[in-house]
Amino acid sequence: MEFHTLLSPPLKYTEPVKYRCKDHEVQTMRWNARVRSASALKESRRRNEELLGPRNMVRKLERAQARKN
Numbered sequence: 001m002e003f004h005t006l007l008s009p010p011l012k013y014t015e016p017v018k019y020r021c022k023d024h025e026v027q028t029m030r031w032n033a034r035v036r037s038a039s040a041l042k043e044s045r046r047r048n049e050e051l052l053g054p055r056n057m058v059r060k061l062e063r064a065q066a067r068k069n
Contacts, residue, residue: 018025 020026
């Protein structure tokens with residue numbers, strides 16, 4: 001099972017996890033955000049740059065101007 005999010009690589013299912021909550025046992029799923037695929041990381045970086053690139057550039061310019069003043 002995989003979930004694709006906009007800003008991160010695919011999250012892959014790892015294993016069910018059980019824990020106790022008060023006097024009840026609860027079972028849930030643990031998801032692994034570590035990605036080993038270079039292509040998935042490259043795609044994620046590209047998406048981040050598309051979405052955040054202009055905003056980051058504006059911040060860099062603002063910081064540079066603030067340092068000058």
